[in-house]
Amino acid sequence: MSSGYNILVGFKRKWQVLLWLETLLYGLGTSILIYALFSKILLAVLIASLIAGVLLIFTKPWKPSLKSAASYMDQHLDAIEYSTGLILVPENELSGLARIQQNRAGNILVEKYKTIQPPSHLKWSVLFFALCLGIGLFLNTIGIFPFSQNPVSPQNVSDEIVFIATDSSIAITAPPKLIKQELEIKYPAYTRIKSVITSDMDIKVVEGTKVTWRLEFDEEIKEAFVESAGNSYAMKFTDGIYFGGSEMSSSGFYNFKFIDLDDKVHVSKLYPIEVIKDKSPETQILGIKQFTSFEYKEDKKLAFRTKITDDFGIGDAYIIATVSKGSGESVKFREEKLKFSNLQIGSKDLDLSKEIDLDKMKMEPGDELYFYVEAIDQKQPQKNVSRSETYFAAIKDTISDTFAVEGTMGVDLMPDYFRSQRQLIIDTEKLLKDKSKLSAKEYKSRSNELGFDQKVLRIKYAEFMGDETEEVHAAEGDGDDHDHEEEHDHDRDHDEHGGHDEEEDPLAKYTHKHDHENEHNLVPEEEEKKKDPLEEYLHNHDDPEESTLFTQSLKSKLRQALNEMWDAELYLRLYKPEKSLPYQYRALKLIQEIKNSARIYVHRIGFDPPPIKEEKRLTGEIDKVHGFRKTADITEEDTYKSIRLALNRLQTLITAREKVEVAETDKQLFREAANELAIKAIEKPGKYLTTLQQLKWISEDVEIPYEALIELQQGLLQALPAMLPNAFKREQPLSEINELLLKELEINE
Template sequence: MMGAASIERFQKRWQQSKYMEALLYVIGFGGFVYLLTHNLFYGIIGFMVSAGIALFVLKPWSISSKNAVGYIDAHLPQAGFSSGLLLSPSNELSDLSKLQQFRVASQLEPVLSRLKPPHNIFKATLVMFGLILLGLAGGFILTRYGGSPGGNSSTKKQITFAPKDSLSSATKIPELIKTTITVQYPNYTRKSILNTTDPNIKAVQGSNLIWNLEFDGNVQAVRMDLMGERIDFTKRDASYQLTKNLEASGFYSFTFKDANGNDYVSDLYSLEMVKDEPPLVQIEGLDSYSYFEFDDDKRLMLNANISDDFGIDDAYIIATVSKGSGESVKFREETIRFKGSVPKGNKQMNLRQPLDLDALKMDPGDELYFYVEALDQKTPLPNVARSETYFAVIRDTVTDMFAVEGNLGVDLMPDYFRSQRQLIIDTEKLIAEKPNISEKDFKFRSNELGFDQKQLRLKYGQFMGDETEMQAAAGAVSHEQGEADHGSEEGEADLLDEYSHKHDSDNEHNLVEEHGHENEETEEEEDPLHDYLHNHSDPEESTLFEKSLKAKLRDALNIMWDAELHLRLYEPEKSLPFQYDALAIIQEIKNSARIYVHRIGFDPPPIKEENRLSGDVENITNYDKRQEFEYQKSFASTRQAISRLETLIQEKKIFDANDSALFVDAGNELAQKAISQPLKYIKILQGLRDLEKAVNRSKENYMEVQKGLLSVLPPLEDIPMKKTKYDSEINLLYLKELGVYE
């Protein structure tokens, strides 16, 4: 039958896709049951049950050739709804039907292989992975909080012992019949006593751990090996007991001796200490800096959120008031309690306290620094935490200026002016608050920042010898008067003098009366001390900075001009980049101007004047000091253990007591590193400890442990040494062609 084979292949592909879909559902459900119960028997039962259900629902065998023909007719226009003719014998068809059969077969042959049968394999894949992830999560939750899933994990948590050396068959091995581990948490944690049989312990710092071990048989001594420290158990009645306070994380194991003196060792178990975290203190709804005028309501509302993992014991406010300035500044510290008693033992609390600056006896110009301090209930010493420091300032209404009679000198430097960093902070604050303030207030604050930028520029300009605005204004008046006289004498004024800047006339108001420009020029030319004096009228000569620093400072001043311009134009966003550039240059100048002088702690003895220049060196000896340092290589015992393992592997020597001690030392070295990364090193540490058991002393175990120890070793440090170099004419020509020396 022409084309019938193609339809049969399509039918088989359809059935196979249904079987694959059923298999994915079965794997997902079977894996879910196994991961949830950790029991292979339950997993197999779930696999079989889900397989029966999936096959019954999907029924892959029910897909017949009629279903395939119907799907082909509905999805391929080339079939012309006549694909059923391909399944009919040719001798039963009419001539017209044969012609149609041939046409449909020839058109379906190239396209039928690309037609995909209907299936839900993608959906089944998602369901499979979802069930597996759900099984993993459920198994973890049951293991962590619901006990041991599966019923057989309890044996994994039970302490097991194995002999260190091979024993005769007649020797009866004492059996551990009962294990009780009691964890007594500190009283302040309010956690109940925990009784468990799991030797892997996780508890709070300061907890008391009590181990009780009961054996069936005669046992001489039981000992704990904790990171190289060996602690003996105390025998009480029929059990052995050990009590220890948890102060550090680590790994431990047990050893005991029977009546015949044979040693037995257990597996390695973890001891994890959880630190009591300090309280978390946060102040909300309060700016870091608060400013008040003299007539404002000087009150602050402090909202503090405090939390702790086991409970808060106390909280209070530390406030410091500073009065005065300079060397006469005085500080007064006060402890302010919150209104009402702080509830002890709460893990979360929200405290509110108003701060009245008048009640703290603060005057204009005073500053207040305050923060919240909290203590938890840890014993014997509580954890102390504090919030960030906040500031409150009452603006001063009086500014004193120092002046000398006769205007011989004026100190215009204020006690305080904003730094460039403070200007940046205030500008960013203004930009952030722009949507919430009025346009008038925004322009006022932007203009005030521009004025502060100008003041800062003038203060830095004094280092360059620039004139202050007061001197410039006075110089301008004298300049106009002088030009008026000069114009009246010559009858014609220079039109460019109004726009030029002449240093010779800027300070005329402080000079003596002039007798004429010609005499002045003659005196300046004839002054023999002109080259040796410090001329303050020249800005380039009025500073002690080196030329590179002067150029940097001049760049900073030019950038400050642009920053001030945009602030005056109410454009703080455009001013901010210039302020950052100016700050970077100023910091660079500060760093380059620093000088470090190394202190030399040697005072030579006084020289006798009668022996100076005499040439007598009889009692003078050279000072010679030699000191040897012993280089201690890291992981020394681990390196020796690797070498010893290689000997045991190659030469098949007998494992002796020295080897046991060496591997114990190597395990203690590795345990120090495994505390910080237990998942990475616990397997290596366990393999090293298993070598103390006679049943594990095989060549394969030796190689596995050696491989793990090699992965732990840090890379060797480069040691300076002379390297042998072979130079010949052929080698040099070869290296030259390779371009090594280019």
């Protein structure tokens, strides 16, 4: 029974394999034929998968089972007497006679199973596959279909350069013919892309690629040129071949031109140049929070991963770590560059790991660490540099010095050394100015960092006001970005820190002095004795509204400033710094009002206005007072001026119908229109390339038919932007009464 059972199992497997193989051969044959015809691998795979899926519905290679195999044996082996099914039944479930028949069926199956083959149509599938393979090889050899040819092969002339004479007169002799055209593309070495030689003149390369053109004519010519962006570059002649080369830096269009021995000019059609910019590396820190704090006694190690990707390979990557020690005006910074141990130069995708030990960085309680990863690619000559977001780590300070009232010692309630609102406004405006130069990721990162600084400033002011509900200890600002809310308007570098004037009282802006001359006379002596002289300086925890240095009016202004800071931070976090600026300006204005309210002003030495004549005061005589009106016409520069002028000239040519001579001024006009159109054609070459080509030919004095002029006119009209509604004021004659009324209104404004 065991041998017979194993034979049935093997027969079933062989049956399934043949069905799968049959389906696979039909699909592969179809894919080879489709690829030979159209040279599109995705189309071939799609159609092959579709056909294979349909065949699977009919072949069902998963369907054959042991019962199917036993039934097939019964039908093709008469000697087994339809007893193959007994082999699948356990012996303990059979009677004595059935066991004898089971044993007999197993012996017959062992002797004759090799004469039985599973049912399949494998021969037909093999024949179909061989036929498709032969047809594909034949089509590829003779090149009967243009799709099957290699687009970068130097032997393949997929787009032969055709020159058109600019002089429309009948030529006595045949013009020179181009017998060889080659374009050699040498990519920058750092890209590790091999050089290519092709006959296709369309250029799509990486920035910095060097291209060389080679043209060979069947007879002698005077000169050959390469024209691009309105400039003409002469090609060198060596050993019967004209050479020309250039380094690709920007997208555009170019064409060829040559002058034959009869001084006739011949120009080619335009060919596109698409230059792909080398992208900066993308850097991201993973596996760590943006801020981490450690107790002094715990293990102070930061472990994280850094993922860096680049399109052509990474040249270097490292960590810039800055340690800040101290606080206030005595803060000090130390910057270090940390290397990765598993950095692989040239890799396009890196997953680096790093562990920073704060003890090895010689950090002490109260110190803070700011670090980010900087990545550099291999671009030449100027490398692309990118950096990750800034991450923070701090060791909690277990000991802090505080000031208390002791004798004549004052109360130090000044806020810590932090970034000013004015500096935040300056940095936000700089971010908006640099938006076009930054990637989306870097733009959002810098906006988020400014939002973090705004949060630090808001929390510091809230702490100074006496808000117990603020998360004061969460105010971990950039140590290198701190600044005072000072009087100075100059920009501060993030790594520099100024201090207060030693002679200036640090509490002068926030307290109200009572030792001025004659000031004590404003308050009755009894009330002055009863009032605690330190009451307005102490932090009263019984009443949160009173736990501040400020009077009630100043407190309300400071609360308004905090609310403005909330909204400013919100829009910075939402990556909308332009919406954050109004709130920042209002917060700065409120802060200045609070500071100015505690100052004493003296008479400023400077301009003194002339005295007013007493006899003229309050008389209401204004005959010598004249109104001022300034009128300015603001016009937007028309970027399609030449195209509009060219359309007018084309309309004249089309209306004339007969041949109209194109003057040199017209040629210059069409060249300028072509330059304007080229900017749009770079973005959509398929839409404007034909129109640009026609402009090029008409500017080169190539005669184009009447229908082509109409087509050119339509193409230029499509290039123009849609006209916007133009509102204007209609002038109406004014009566003398209306003029007098307007004059009175202007005077009374």
